[in-house]
Amino acid sequence: MxxxxxxxxxxxxxxxxxxxxxxxxxxxxxxxxxxxxxxxxxxxxxxxxxxxxxxxxxxxxxxxxxxxxxxxxxxxxxxxxxxxxxxxxxxxxxxxxxxxxxxxxxxxxxxxxxxxxxxxxAVGEKRWGAGKDFSDFILITLGTGVGTGLILNGKLYRGFNALGAEGGHLIIPHDKQRLCSCGGLNHLESYLSAKGIKQTITELTGEEWTIEKLGVEFKNGNLRAQTIINCIAQELATGFVSIAVLFGPQAFVIGGGVSKLGDPFFAVVLRKFDELVHFSLKGKVRIIGASLSSDxxxxxxxxxxxxxxxxxx
Ligand SMILES: [Zn+2]
Structure with missing residues (x-):
């Protein structure tokens, strides 16, 4: 070029x-x-x-x-x-x-x-962003919905129908029952979309917080914010564990509006991921923010x- x-x-x-x-x-x-x-x-x-x-x-x-x-x-x-x-x-x-x-x-x-x-x-992060140095990673966007893009062996994986991996609709084990926008039950998107996170905040606090407020309160050491972050980090890590054992990625790259929670949130997700994941991957997978732009x-x-x-x- x-x-x-x-x-x-x-x-x-x-x-x-x-x-x-x-x-x-x-x-x-x-x-x-x-x-x-x-x-x-x-x-x-x-x-x-x-x-x-x-x-x-x-x-x-x-x-x-x-x-x-x-x-x-x-x-x-x-x-x-x-x-x-x-x-x-x-x-x-x-x-x-x-x-x-x-x-x-x-x-x-x-x-x-x-x-x-x-x-x-995922293609953008691979060429110019946080995925530049990885041959195998999963881009996940946490926003209105939850989308995933897989880069495997340096190339985008699309599946037969070109829609690629739809990790947002992975079923995660949960003691609650929440309907996904697609009609399925307990999909990752039911808990990690902006709407899902806001629902969790309301369930845990009885109040309505924005994602920005959650980030600020967590940084300030607010105990309720820590409880919320622990809860959503656990849900996200559960999904990541299932994806990781299938594909053996070097990293999960998180984008979308919710990724503005930033490094303090990713650190909690990584801790929980390393607790849960198969021993062959413990300490070997990175969880980082998308670098191009959240939106x-x-x-x-x-x-x-x-x-x-x-x-x-
Ligand atoms: Zn779904």
Whole structure:
């Protein structure tokens, strides 16, 4: 890749769509965010995104869409299938049978790749972030939902259906019974999504705390905050133990809004993980924060992914 080349990463979420323009080294040159419209036909929205990216290219780089200095666009969307280039059914977006990759390629006049968002975040961390030096790691995003992306032997693992590992829907043993957003019972997401953590806080304190307040109170040594952190760290470590014995990763890289709890939280998770995990892995797996961004991981990953794809890094 040449120094004057750029790539675009896009993350279409159920609520907002994020756009990032990146240089060859993964530096974010320009960033925008918009509400994602609820529409069964996304073509007008993709067209609108293309027009906006054209303006960004002109102001940042002095050229338009269609110029070969744009390597391509990597886009994340719920249920995006890398292999087929399609989104067959995304209830959160109201989409059915959408040829998303072709839409991006046509409107942006360049190479395009689509992928689910946690997979993209894993690719981004592998190329430019906390996963750079690992051949095998699991990226987990703790946010509205819980997503996972697996890098195995240096490559993204997708499974046959391109949706990759869905560690958020791993069943964890628990004395409670909590329904997951997918309809399953006691999935990791039922406890570790922002909503799940807030539910635990209310159950333990009878009060409503934000995740930020939990972080601050924990740092201040508040005993109730310590109890909450111990509880959610135990739940997360339980999920990690099952994932770790299957894949033998060097690290878990944690992103998403909840990861703002930061190193003090990761240290508790690691302690519990080492207590629970098989002896062959004790003391050998790291648990660290994502380094690119807690909420922009997928757009970094989108740009990294299209660069990898085009240059077959
Ligand atoms: Zn689930």
């Amino acid at each position: 040449k120094n004057d080349q750029v790539a675009i990463g896009i993350d279409i979420g159920g609520t907002n769509t994020k756009i990032g323009l990146f240089d060859h080294a993964g530096v974010l040159l320009s960033y925008r965010t918009h509400p994602t419209p609820k529409a069964s036909d996304p073509a007008p929205f993709i067209d609108q995104l293309a027009q906006e990216c054209d303006q960004l290219l002109v102001s940042e780089c002095g050229f338009h869409l269609g110029d070969s200095r744009l390597v391509g666009v990597g886009a994340g969307a719920p249920m995006a299938n890398y292999f087929t280039g399609r989104v067959d059914n995304a209830p959160n977006l109201g989409w059915r049978n959408v040829p998303l990759r072709d839409l991006f390629a046509e409107k942006f006049k360049t190479n395009a790749v689509i992928e689910n968002d946690a997979n993209l975040a 922009k991981g997928a757009i970094y990953g989108g740009a990294a992914h299209i660069i990898d794809e085009v240059f077959q890094a």
